[in-house]
Amino acid sequence: MRLSIATGTGMLRQLPRGAEEEIAMSGALTGRGYQRLGENVTLQMRDWQEAIDFFAEIPAEAIDLQHFGRKPNVNMGSQQIDQLRRFVQARNLWPSEPPEFRAAAEAYFARVSEVGNALMRAMAVGLGLPEHFFDSVTDRSFWCVRVIGYPALHREQLNLSCGEHTDYGCWTILAQDETPDALEVQLPGGHWEKVQPRPGAFVVNLGDMLSVWTQGRYVATRHRVRQTAGDYRTSIAFFYEPNFDAVIRPLDLSPLSGWQAIEHRPVASTEPLQRGLAGQELIYGEHLFAKVSSNFDFE
Numbered sequence: 001m002r003l004s005i006a007t008g009t010g011m012l013r014q015l016p017r018g019a020e021e022e023i024a025m026s027g028a029l030t031g032r033g034y035q036r037l038g039e040n041v042t043l044q045m046r047d048w049q050e051a052i053d054f055f056a057e058i059p060a061e062a063i064d065l066q067h068f069g070r071k072p073n074v075n076m077g078s079q080q081i082d083q084l085r086r087f088v089q090a091r092n093l094w095p096s097e098p099p100e101f102r103a104a105a106e107a108y109f110a111r112v113s114e115v116g117n118a119l120m121r122a123m124a125v126g127l128g129l130p131e132h133f134f135d136s137v138t139d140r141s142f143w144c145v146r147v148i149g150y151p152a153l154h155r156e157q158l159n160l161s162c163g164e165h166t167d168y169g170c171w172t173i174l175a176q177d178e179t180p181d182a183l184e185v186q187l188p189g190g191h192w193e194k195v196q197p198r199p200g201a202f203v204v205n206l207g208d209m210l211s212v213w214t215q216g217r218y219v220a221t222r223h224r225v226r227q228t229a230g231d232y233r234t235s236i237a238f239f240y241e242p243n244f245d246a247v248i249r250p251l252d253l254s255p256l257s258g259w260q261a262i263e264h265r266p267v268a269s270t271e272p273l274q275r276g277l278a279g280q281e282l283i284y285g286e287h288l289f290a291k292v293s294s295n296f297d298f299e
Ligand SMILES: O=C(O)CCC(=O)C(=O)O
Pocket: 146, 148, 162, 167, 174, 176, 183, 223, 224, 225, 235, 237
């Protein structure tokens, strides 16, 4: 996999050719490791990308999985809870070369997760809530990172580099290399706007859980990637998320009644997300697991 982003911590050097194969994602749904070109799927289409995926490593005893079986609205039997357990207890896979990759990556993840904390606190203040309002549901953030490589799409290819979607959780803090014209976000009127890279700047997108909490005062950003301008593009998406077992329920935002809500029409919905958008509660982990599973289902 070719990596070419230089971050503040110098995280990404080029991986030696083939180094990613030793960490290829196994058939079992652990969500971690290397996904080859065309293995990731959005809306039943193969995305034209390769990626290495990482998740926060939360001690198993710090996640209350029984809680998923107790909530009356949550449709999870013991078999699904076992699947969830395997998913949250899996550990990240690291390439052995270059040897400094792991420490640099972990330092980068820790720094960017602080940016996520700051965004949550800024949002709380913006909503007229106490600054630390969201701490109890994000203090063990089940963040995810995708280090993604995009070869150019061929002219006749019908699929996208990354199909249209919204991200799952709170905030996506995205570093992209200098390849122009790749990422596009959809504006409220439907127009797709290109988001050009700026040196030293992150792109920040909003995720589904903000739509649920705020019932449409904040709306998850629809976006997609079409990489045709560069030979190979690299991005690092840091998904800052709630705790895996966080209960997400719409906030009482009556003091903000002057704010106009915008409807969040999910591109690809899950049953828990629909419940949340309808004003009921969901557990973040059930939504995440449903979304991640759909990235492997196709044809
Ligand atoms: O590479 C990008 O610019 C965006 C990637 C993305 O949207 C995602 O992985 O969710």
